[in-house]
Amino acid sequence: MNKKLSLNDCIMLIMGSMIGSGIFIVPAAMSIELQSPSMLIFAWVVTAILTSFAALSYGELAALMPKAGGQYIYLKESYNKLVGFLYGWTLFTVIQTGTIAAVAVAFAIYSGVFFPIISDQNILFDLAGITVSTKQLLAIVIVWLLTYSNFKGIRTGALIQNIFTITKIGALLFMIGAGLYFIATQPAVNINWQLPAQINTYNYWGIFCGALVGSIFSSDAWNNVTFTGGEIDNPKRNLPLSLAIGTLGVLLLYIFINYIYLYSIPFNDIATAKDGRVGTLLLNNIFGTIGLTIMAALIMVSTFGCINGLTLSGARVYYAMANDGLFFKKASSLNKHHVPQFALVIQAVWTSILTLSGSYGDLLDYVVIAVLIFYILTVIGVFILRIKLSNIKRTYKVWGYPIVPALYVVMATFICINLIAFKPEYTIPGIGIVVLGIPVYYLINLKKKQR
Numbered sequence: 001m002n003k004k005l006s007l008n009d010c011i012m013l014i015m016g017s018m019i020g021s022g023i024f025i026v027p028a029a030m031s032i033e034l035q036s037p038s039m040l041i042f043a044w045v046v047t048a049i050l051t052s053f054a055a056l057s058y059g060e061l062a063a064l065m066p067k068a069g070g071q072y073i074y075l076k077e078s079y080n081k082l083v084g085f086l087y088g089w090t091l092f093t094v095i096q097t098g099t100i101a102a103v104a105v106a107f108a109i110y111s112g113v114f115f116p117i118i119s120d121q122n123i124l125f126d127l128a129g130i131t132v133s134t135k136q137l138l139a140i141v142i143v144w145l146l147t148y149s150n151f152k153g154i155r156t157g158a159l160i161q162n163i164f165t166i167t168k169i170g171a172l173l174f175m176i177g178a179g180l181y182f183i184a185t186q187p188a189v190n191i192n193w194q195l196p197a198q199i200n201t202y203n204y205w206g207i208f209c210g211a212l213v214g215s216i217f218s219s220d221a222w223n224n225v226t227f228t229g230g231e232i233d234n235p236k237r238n239l240p241l242s243l244a245i246g247t248l249g250v251l252l253l254y255i256f257i258n259y260i261y262l263y264s265i266p267f268n269d270i271a272t273a274k275d276g277r278v279g280t281l282l283l284n285n286i287f288g289t290i291g292l293t294i295m296a297a298l299i300m301v302s303t304f305g306c307i308n309g310l311t312l313s314g315a316r317v318y319y320a321m322a323n324d325g326l327f328f329k330k331a332s333s334l335n336k337h338h339v340p341q342f343a344l345v346i347q348a349v350w351t352s353i354l355t356l357s358g359s360y361g362d363l364l365d366y367v368v369i370a371v372l373i374f375y376i377l378t379v380i381g382v383f384i385l386r387i388k389l390s391n392i393k394r395t396y397k398v399w400g401y402p403i404v405p406a407l408y409v410v411m412a413t414f415i416c417i418n419l420i421a422f423k424p425e426y427t428i429p430g431i432g433i434v435v436l437g438i439p440v441y442y443l444i445n446l447k448k449k450q451r
Contacts, residue, residue, distance in 0.1 A: 001068060001154075001230040001231045001334065001338055001339075002153070002154060002231060002338045003230075003231055003232060003233045003235075004153075004154050004155050004158070004231060004233065005154060005158055005228060005231050005232045005233060005238075006233055006238070007234075007237075007238040007241060007242055008162070009158045009161070009162065010225050010228075010232060010238055010239065010242030010246070011242045011245050011246045011249075012158070012161050012162045012165040012166070012246075013158070013161055013165075013224065013225050013228070013242075013246075013309050013312070013313065014222050014224070014225050014242055014243065014246030014247060014250070015165050015169065015246050015249060015250050016161050016164060016165035016168070016305040016306060016308070016309040017221035017222070017224045017225075017306060017309035017310055017313065018219060018220070018221050018222050018246070018247070018250045018306075019165075019168055019169075019172070019250060019253075019302055019305075019306065020103050020106070020218070020221075020302060020303055020306040021103065021106045021299050021302060021303055021306075022214070022217060022218030023218050023253075023254055023257055023279070024277065024278060024279030024280070024295070024298075024299060025275075025276040025277060025278065025279070026214035026215065026217075026218050026276070027040065027214075027258060027261055027270060027278045028270060028271060028272075028273045028276035028277075028278050029211075029214055029276055030043060030211045030214050030215065031267060031270045031271035032271045033207050033208075033210060033211040034196075034207070034208065034211050035196050036192075036194070036195060036196045037191050037192065037193060037262050037267050038193045038194070038195055039195065039196065039199075039208065040258060040262070041255070041258060041259070041262070043208065043211055043212055043215050044215050044251075044254055044255050044258050045255065046212065046215075046411075047212060047215040047216055047219050047251070047254075048219075048251035048252075048254070048255060049411075050216070050408060050411055050412060051216075051219050051222060051247055051251060052244075052247060052248060052251065053379075053404050053405070053407060053408035053411075054223075054375055054378075054379060054408050054412075055222055055223075055243040055244060055247040055248075056240075056243070056244065056398050056399050056400070056404055056405075057378075057379045057382050057398050057404065057405040057408060058071075058074075058223060058226060058240075058243055058378065058379075059239065059240030059241075059243045059244065059396055059398060060240065060382055060394065060396055060397055060398040060401075061074045061226075061378070061381060061382060061385070062225075062226050062229060062235070062239035062240055062243065063235070063236045063237075063239055063240050063394065063395050063396040064385065064389065064392065064394060065077065065229070066229040066230070066232060066235030066236060066239055067229050067230050067320070068227070068228065068229060068230035068231070068316045068319055068320050069088075069227060069229070069230075069316060069317050069319070069320025069321070070223065070224075070225075070226025070227040070228070070229050070316070070317070071087060071223055071226055071227070071317075071374070071378055072084050072087055072088045072091075072227075072317050072320055072321060073229075073320060074226075074378050074381050074385075075087050075374070075377060075378060075381065076324070077381075077385065077388075077389075078377070078378070078380070078381030078384045078385055078388075079377070079381070079384075081324065081326065081441075082438070082441055083377065084321075084324075084326075085321065085326050085437060085441045085444075086434055086437045086438070086441070087374050088317055088318070088320075088321045088326065088327070089434075089436075089437035089440060089441070090367060090370050090374070090433060090434050090437065091314065091317055092314075092317075092318060092327075092347070092350065093350070093433065093437075094363045094364070094366070094367045094370075094433055095367055095370070095371060096310060096314035096317075096347070097314070097347060097350045097351040097354055098354055098363045098364045098367070099220075099221070099310055099364065100143060100307055100310050100311060100314070100347075100351045101139070101143075101351050101352075101354040101355040102364055103303045103306050103307050103310070104139035104140070104142050104143050104303070104307055104351070104355060105135065105136070105139045105355065106299065106303050107138075107139065107142055107299075107300055107303040107304060107307065108134075108135040108136070108138040108139040108142070109135060110295075110296040110297075110299045110300050110303070111138060111296075111300060112135065113292060113293060113296035114293075114296065114297075117134055118134045118135055118138055119133065119134060119135055120133050120135055121133070122134040122135075124137060127356070130356055130357070132356065136355055136356060136358075139355050140352045140355050140356075142304070142307060143307065143311070143348050143351050143352060143355070144348055144352070146160070146304075146307050146308045146311050147311055147344050147345065147347070147348040149308075150308075150311055150312050150315070150339060150344055151335060151337065151339060151341050151344065152337055152339075153337035153338065153339060154228070154231050154312075154337075154338070154339060156337075157308065157311075157312040157339075158312075160305075160308050161305060161308050161309055161312065163305075164301060164304055164305030164308065165305050165309075167301050167305070168298070168301050168302040168305055169253075171297075171298045171301060171302070172253055172257070172298075175257070175260075175279070175282070175283070175298065176253075176256060176257060176260055178283070178286050178287075179257075179260035179261075179263075179264050179282060179286065180260070181286075182264055182285065182286045183260070183263045183264055186264075188263070189262070189263055189264065189265065189266055190266075191262055191263070191267065192267070205418065206418045206421060206422035207422065208418075209414070209415045209418035209419055209422065210418070210419065210422050210423050212415060213365075213368045213419070213423075215254075216368065216371075216372070217364070217368055217371075218254070219247075219250065219251060219254065220371065221306075221309070221310060222243065222246065222247045222250070223375075224309060224310065224313035224314070225239065225242060225243065225246070225313065226239065226243075227313040227314065227316040227317050228312070228313055228316050230316070231316075236395040236396065237395070237396075240396040260282065261278055261282060264282055264285060264286070265278070265281055265282060265285060269281065277295075279295050279298075279299075280292055280295040283295045311344065311347065311348075314347055315339075315340050315343035315344040315347055316340065316343075318331045318340070318343040318346065318347065319331055319332060319334075319340035319343045322340075322343065325444070325448055326441070326444060327343075328342070328346060330342045331343040331346060363433075365426050365430075366426055366427075366429040366430035366432075366433060367430045367433060368419070368426070368430065369416060369419055369420070369426070369427040369430040369431060370430045370431065370433065370434050372412050372415065372416050372419075373416060373431075373434075375408075375412060376408075376409055376412050376413060376416070379405045379408050379409055379412075380405075380409060382398060382401070382405045383402065383405065
């Protein structure tokens, strides 16, 4: 693979993959569950701390093993091939492809603001009982368009990513600036910062952990840059540095935007925003009816860049798995532009199937627990590899070791336990998806032995 990604490219990949449509929507559901402006902000602060601690820990692993596949490689080296495969299995079946499908559909939904023909109601044809609407068709077209553009080499994918990430960051800053102007020129919103009465109960903290699902998933995909480790120039420096800068930049933006929401919109209105569209409500308050159009354009830019980042990075994991004999053999090959074209195609095919099925939303709800479990296992890997690979010199060591990675493991484990206790309808199926990979792994190995 060509090492053509610079530090700036890595930062743009992280920020572009993290920023999708979640920050404009999830604060509504979180507000309903948390019932307090102070706890809403606290939830985003906790998410920022968790994500920062994880990113700092991943920085050490990324500098130690700057290879294509990233997190898959870290898990394989820390534990064994089975654990690495289970991560790759879950990433391919649900996490990466499901997220791409969901974000592509969000792009299509907001395209409908400009082109009313794009909607759920406009059915094109029926495939064996599965209806195909113009919304689904556009989502699939966008997936394949960005898949094809990534055939042309890592620089092409990075260029698209940089353009759209810079544009979406500019749009977010515009949104924040407009919000600040609105706050300065309008009567102040009365914010009740008082903590909810039930905050001292265990039940409330279970609800709090459930609410974190929204903020954690909105802040996810920062780890995708590790998947491209084999294509990064000076990875021992640029990977950990980009993880720190990129994640921190997005998380600070998210916290600031939530303050803008609270000071511009009454808390009850945030909680009851139609379809959870808090961002649209904010811009409607500031610009009137044209606010819907502005928000639609902002989300289209944001989701387009997000899809590209997820598409580019995900294929590198399947490439690494194929090299270990744990994925389609052809996915281990590179095209003339030195990119895993077949891995990109397989990813797009499964994403398209999820888009047509409409099941990606439920699947993503299920795998939040799996995402957290794999994050925990990977951070524990920092401790394991300090022992297993003690003879290898480290150009970067996680700041605050062993406290920072240990705190992440404790905090994330506490959240997982509460999610299992309070949301078993989501967590049990999520764990089930991971477990389904075990027989698949042994079946693959059995077929390898029979050859």
